[in-house]
Amino acid sequence: MTDALHNRLADAASPYLLQHKDNPVHWQPWDDAALTAAKNLDRPILLSIGYAACHWCHVMAHESFEDTDVAKLMNSLYVNIKVDREERPDIDQLYMAALTAMGEQGGWPLTMVLTPDGKPFWGGTYFPKQDSYGRPGFVDVLVQVETAWRQRRDDIDANADRLQAHLQNQLAGAATPATLTPETIRSFSKRVATLYDPDHGGLNGAPKFPNAPFLETLWRGWLRDGDEDARDRFIETVTAIALGGIYDHLGGGLARYSVDGQWLVPHFEKMLYDNTHFIRHCIWAHSQTQSDLFRLRIEETIGWLQREMTMPGGGFAASLDADSEGEEGKYYVWSLPQIEEILAGSTEAFASDYDVTRRGNWEGTNILNLSTLRADPDEAAKVINRHSKSREALLAHRVGRIPPGQDGKILADWNGYAIRAIAEAARYFGSGSWTALATGHFRKLMERMLSDTRLSHVFDGEKASGFGFATDYAAMISAALALYETTSDTEFPEKALKLADLLKQNHFDFESSRGFWMQEQNRSDTPMLTWNDLDEANPSATAQILEALSRLALATDDIQLTGLTDKLMAQAAGRIMQSRFGQAGFLNAADTVHASRKLVVVGDSAETDPLWSWTTRHPDPRRLDVFLAAVTDNPKFQDKGAYLCAEMKCSPPVKTDGELERLLKSGL
Structure with missing residues (x-):
């Protein structure tokens, strides 16, 4: 039997691929056997790329990939390959770029059709089984694309070759080296600040993503240039995220993005990477404001990583699903009667602070949030502490619900x-x-x-x-x-x-x-x-x-x-x-x-040295900090104090916080 004529995902390591191992579709992993089968059978490849926490990936799977009639059509016309984008980001990058080059908007599930030698010639994202949502039905797409490929093979091959050449130039091309000046970096930082929503934080419009690289640009603009606008946009955004519905106020951790422009309604999947960036952003925000809000969010998010994401053999899981019991967000939302039953006499104050009403703030249910306190992080911290017992009670109840699936890779x-x-x-x-x-x-x-x-x-x-x-x-x-x-x-x-x-x-x-x-x-x-x-x-x-x-x-x-x-x-x-x-x-x-700066502090103990303590309280991603014990065999660092090193030379040691601060601002 040809490998491509049965489902081969049972031996996959990816939890996402394993979700599809019992589909009637003859799914193949992306490997030499699948690619060879496509060439031997001379069939186009139907490539489906997604990930375990992807809501619309699940929807398309239930509607089409679990349907026997749709599967028969896919199996008869295509070699069908399923890819976990987190396991193979290189495959995802290539074919997402191809879709964008076709003038289509990207997203997941990514649905691409390739020639038997892997060159893309048609693509899209989610398709309903039949025409709906203003989108063509997947069944019609399968037939029409394969028919076009068979009847216009020469034209499609030529177009695929041109697209492949474009991708080669875009993703792997050469360019003349360029000199990047500090002014280029400074100018970019100022442009980024103008893109931010002055009312709600984050980039203007919806949906709103945390966008870690842009947030870091703002923070660096403040540290490097003293740009107060960049600082304010950074603090406003991290505060809005920490108080919005995108944050899980009971269990800790951040959802991938909010579908609205106010950070209220999350796309409920939780990704490991978003939360790691959020921890760093909260450290920087705390160093600037000293607000307990950011300390609490760091403690809660690390607690969530330990409680829900730590794997038995070490390491953290990739994500938690958006769905539970077939519904997006069901695990996380509340009705007022549910909260009244659990909190009894303390319901009124909790509901008032966390935006809980009988009508609800999302589809008849409530997403807990403290967004009304965005302007006052210190007051928000007080509210969080005041309701700690209530949140513990609600979390204890929530643990009894059927949880979202975990992608444990x-x-x-x-x-x-x-x-x-x-x-x-x-x-x-x-x-x-x-x-x-x-x-x-x-x-x-x-x-x-x-x-x-x-x-x-x-x-x-x-x-x-x-x-x-x-x-x-x-x-x-x-x-x-x-x-x-x-x-x-x-x-x-x-x-x-x-x-x-x-x-x-x-x-x-x-x-x-x-x-x-x-x-x-x-x-x-x-x-x-x-x-x-x-x-x-x-x-x-x-x-x-x-x-x-x-x-x-x-x-x-x-x-x-x-x-x-x-x-x-x-x-x-x-x-x-x-x-x-x-x-x-x-x-x-x-x-x-x-910047290329290393700060070396020489002292008796990192736990007690005042200069190291000052350095620690002023984090700067542009700087590498090293503590050396006073007894060192390095001839450059014989005296106690702080040395700033750059361009293969070091300053004389400074002895006080004030001197260190001035040294860091002025450089060598």
Whole structure:
């Protein structure tokens, strides 16, 4: 029997693929066998890309992929391949770019039709089974696209070749290196601030995404230039997110985005990466405002990671589903009678503060929020503390509901973000338990996912994948350096150097030295090597690599690594600055490269040293901080005090907070 004539997903590691293992569709994983079958059968490929927490992916699955008649049609006309976008971000990047090039708006599920050799020629996103929502029915689409392919094969092949050439130029093309000046970064930061909603925070309009790279741009604009508008937009947005319905006020953690323009109604799925970025943003917001609101949100979100996202063998799960019992958000929303039954006499005050009414604020139910307190984070913190017992009671009741599904795969890059965020929070708040949490997960994942040849992208609890991506190395290097800043343990920069060596071996473009490919080279199931220059929800691979290697060069005083980073930045600038969108992560990384500063504090103890305490209270993503014990064999750091090092030289030591603050503002 030909492989493509039965469903092959039962052996998949991805929870998303396993959701489809019993579909009557003859789903294939993306591998050599499936691609070879398409060529041998001379059939187009029907490619469906989604992820476990995706609401509309579930809807399309229930309507079409579980339907026997639809499956018969798919099986007779196509080789059907199912991809988890989180497991194979390279495949998703390529075909999402293809859809955009066709003039269509992207999203998931991503539905693409490819020639038997994998070239895209038609695509869309969600399709209902029959015509509805103003969209053509999936059944009609299947027939019409396959008929066109059969009857106009030469034209379609020619168009597919042209589109493939366009994608090659867009995603893997060359450009003349460019010089990126501090003024370019400064100008971009000011433009970003003008895009923000002055009433509700976040980018103007709806839906509203947290957009971590843009928020970091604002924070850097304040630190670098004293831009008060950037600071205010940053604080307003983080406050609005922390108080809106997008935040889970009972269990902690952030939903992926809000469908409205006020941060009220979330798309209820919870992604690991959003929450890790949120922790870092709350650290920065707390350092500026000292408001307990941001401390509470950090504590709650890390608590959620420990309670609901920690996997038995170490590492954090990728996501929680938006749906439970077949309904989006059912696990999280409340009616007033439900709350009255649980809280009894304290209902009135809780309902008044958390926007709970008999009519409801969303589809007859209530999404808990404190949005009316956006202008006063300190008052919001008081309200949160006042209702702590009520929230505990509601959470205890909610635990008894049927929970959303969990995607338990462990992704190296997303876990790197989490470990870095927790380590930074541990250092900022002086939490030994958080330090142990971050350190423990890092060591376990290095043991399970790092081999002599690669860092694996996915660990399913039993085995690691046979491939990795550039983002995995960059994120784990950044995590290792955050742990170094927190613990002063040289184990971590040593591990970061090993990761950097493997990154170069597997991903560096040795032929032209233009940068690091997103994918490992020489893999037979990779349609195209790509740069991954532009941001999505997370900074691009190029941005993450530049930041990680720049900071690693500072940590290790590696002149060659500094030179490589400067060269890579110029190469990337030539490609990226031609784009209109997705530049924020790269410009943030370039800001780090331009700043290139290491602050070394020499003292008796990190726990008691006043200069290290001041440094910790003033976090700056452009800076690498190192604490050295007073007894050191480094001739540059014999005297106690704080040294600022840049461009391979260090300042004389300063002895007081005031002197340190002036030094950081003025530079060497």
